[in-house]
Amino acid sequence: MSKAGRQKPARSKRLILRVLVNSILGALCLFFLLGWYLWHQSIVAEEQRLATVAERLGLEAESAILDIRGLLERLNRADIEPCSDLHIQWMQQEAIARPYIRSIGYWRAIKRQCGAGFVQGAILTPPEASRIYDNGVIAWWPSPETAVGDVELFLMRFGDHDVAIDPRLLLDTTALDQQAGLWVENLLLVSSPTEALLPEPSTLEPGLTIDSDRQLIVSRFSLNTVFPMDVVAVQPSGQLVERYLPSLITAAVLGILLIVLWVLAVFRVSQRQLSFSAELTNAIKNGNITVAYQPIVDLSTGRCHGAEALARWQREDGEIISPDLFIPVAEKSNSIHKLTLLVIKRVVEEMGQLLATHDQFSININLSAQDLEHPLIALELKHILDSAKLPASAIKFEITERALVNHEDSRKLISKLRRRGHQMAIDDFGTGYSSLSYLETFELDTLKLDKAFVDAIETHAVTSSVIVHIIEMAKSLELDMVAEGIESAHQVQWLANNGVQRGQGYYYSKPLTAAEFLKYHAKQR
Numbered sequence: 441m442s443k444a445g446r447q448k449p450a451r452s453k454r455l456i457l458r459v460l461v462n463s464i465l466g467a468l469c470l471f472f473l474l475g476w477y478l479w480h481q482s483i484v485a486e487e488q489r490l491a492t493v494a495e496r497l498g499l500e501a502e503s504a505i506l507d508i509r510g511l512l513e514r515l516n517r518a519d520i521e522p523c524s525d526l527h528i529q530w531m532q533q534e535a536i537a538r539p540y541i542r543s544i545g546y547w548r549a550i551k552r553q554c555g556a557g558f559v560q561g562a563i564l565t566p567p568e569a570s571r572i573y574d575n576g577v578i579a580w581w582p583s584p585e586t587a588v589g590d591v592e593l594f595l596m597r598f599g600d601h602d603v604a605i606d607p608r609l610l611l612d613t614t615a616l617d618q619q620a621g622l623w624v625e626n627l628l629l630v631s632s633p634t635e636a637l638l639p640e641p642s643t644l645e646p647g648l649t650i651d652s653d654r655q656l657i658v659s660r661f662s663l664n665t666v667f668p669m670d671v672v673a674v675q676p677s678g679q680l681v682e683r684y685l686p687s688l689i690t691a692a693v694l695g696i697l698l699i700v701l702w703v704l705a706v707f708r709v710s711q712r713q714l715s716f717s718a719e720l721t722n723a724i725k726n727g728n729i730t731v732a733y734q735p736i737v738d739l740s741t742g743r744c745h746g747a748e749a750l751a752r753w754q755r756e757d758g759e760i761i762s763p764d765l766f767i768p769v770a771e772k773s774n775s776i777h778k779l780t781l782l783v784i785k786r787v788v789e790e791m792g793q794l795l796a797t798h799d800q801f802s803i804n805i806n807l808s809a810q811d812l813e814h815p816l817i818a819l820e821l822k823h824i825l826d827s828a829k830l831p832a833s834a835i836k837f838e839i840t841e842r843a844l845v846n847h848e849d850s851r852k853l854i855s856k857l858r859r860r861g862h863q864m865a866i867d868d869f870g871t872g873y874s875s876l877s878y879l880e881t882f883e884l885d886t887l888k889l890d891k892a893f894v895d896a897i898e899t900h901a902v903t904s905s906v907i908v909h910i911i912e913m914a915k916s917l918e919l920d921m922v923a924e925g926i927e928s929a930h931q932v933q934w935l936a937n938n939g940v941q942r943g944q945g946y947y948y949s950k951p952l953t954a955a956e957f958l959k960y961h962a963k964q965r
């Protein structure tokens with residue numbers, strides 16, 4: 441094995457290794473980024489959850505207080521004999537209907553006269569009120585003096601009636617895994633659980649606070665309708681880890697699995713691509729590329745004046761690969777120049793006699809952008825034609841708009857080939873970015889109208905009007921025109937009527953093998 445032959449597998453291995461390392465690094469970055477994003481989203485979700493808890497508890501407590509004040513207003517307005525059976529019965533019903541009301545009482549001046557509920561009669565007469573509000577509400581904070589049994593009640597009087605509230609039932613913390621507390625005027629009314637050590641609302645901003653010292657997330661929700669109330673809900677940060685760790689671990693396992701699959705897929709694809717490219721290079725080296733010929737016909741007479749040579753690659757397993765697939769691979773692997781020379785050699789071998797005996801007949805060969813930059817292509821081409829004793833006019837070259845981007849090299853080679861007698865055609869015109877005025881700066885002979893424009897003839901597509909302009913401009917630049925991809929008599933008619941001289945397409949013939957093409961040409965006589 442040659443030294444170059446030994447180096448190739450090592451180079452392929454290095455390439456695969458590089459692709460693998462890059463894809464692993466890429467996947468890991470993605471993995472950590474995704475992990476960070478999921479973690480961040482979990483924290484946001486948890487904070488949101490806590491804020492919602494504080495808000496819900498606050499609104500529920502407030503709605504109970506508003507309900508109580510409404511009830512007191514109704515009782516005050518009622519035209520009913522105070523402490524009568526009817527009055528007591530009504531208070532009794534209203535008290536039982538609300539779980540947080542222990543008792544409803546009737547006052548005259550500073551003395552509770554009668555009452556109903558779980559605490560009846562005048563038993564509940566606390567001393568001095570804790571607070572008297574401008575809205576007429578008088579409040580007694582829970583204290584041993586408001587206690588009934590072992591429950592210190594919160595009393596609220598409005599007008600002639602009062603209500604004794606069990607503060608524990610103002611905060612519905614069932615099914616909550618957070619700690620929470622309800623404050624009235626910065627006085628803790630109730631907390632859940634009872635022994636919870638909650639931060640004072642006055643030490644907190646409304647909304648969320650992260651207490652990193654104590655590893656807590658704290659949410660404060662404040663209201664001030666009947667009197668100032670605050671709900672504080674607290675959650676240890678550790679709970680967050682507990683709650684999300686299982687799903688984060690599942691995500692991590694899935695992520696690692698996906699990374700492994702991704703790396704395997706990259707490995708397989710790069711291996712296949714490398715072997716595809718190596719196989720193509722081998723096929724070119726061993727001459728396993730054939731050429732198909734698509735007739736180029738005079739549109740007014742229907743006579744064949746030439747053909748476009750189109751490369752074909754049949755793999756060892758018999759699969760035929762489209763040039764659309766292997767030309768870009770040949771360009772990438774720097775073997776396009778060898779492919780082009782192989783096509784030129786095949787054309788000379790297969791069509792040499794026809795070309796030598798028909799001076800009006802020529803074959804078009806495609807040049808890629810890299811060919812135009814290759815220093816030896818012109819020399820090697822001359823050598824092949826000279827050996828076959830063929831004139832340069834026998835071979836025309838087709839170059840795409842994209843190949844003209846590196847204009848200095850292209851211009852030089854185009855000029856050199858034309859001086860020798862080769863004609864130059866611009867292929868796929870209209871699919872790239874160049875304007876006809878840009879083309880004017882190159883020495884060209886023929887413009888090939890792309891199939892897309894031919895397809896659009898007399899349709900309402902925008903391209904159908906573009907073809908008219910392209911034809912007009914080609915005429916003004918005195919370029920011959922060859923239309924590509926003609927598939928109907930109607931297109932032939934339209935193109936001929938608009939001054940296009942030649943064309944190719946399935947209407948006339950699909951690309952043919954050399955033998956088929958020679959037969960096709962012979963029939964023309």
Ligand SMILES: Nc1nc2c(ncn2[C@@H]2O[C@H](COP(=O)(O)O[C@H]3[C@@H](O)[C@H](n4cnc5c(=O)[nH]c(N)nc54)O[C@@H]3COP(=O)(O)O)[C@@H](O)[C@H]2O)c(=O)[nH]1
Nearest residue numbers: 750751763764767783806807808924925926927944945946
């Ligand atoms: N640099 C090189 N490029 C080459 C070479 N050989 C081919 N090519 C380029 O590959 C592209 C695809 O070519 P191909 O699959 O051979 O297709 C050609 C025709 O078969 C097809 N065609 C022609 N007439 C019709 C038609 O009526 N209908 C239809 N659906 N398809 C049709 O068009 C292709 C020819 O296109 P063009 O070259 O633009 O005239 C193609 O871009 C080739 O240029 C090579 O050796 N070197």
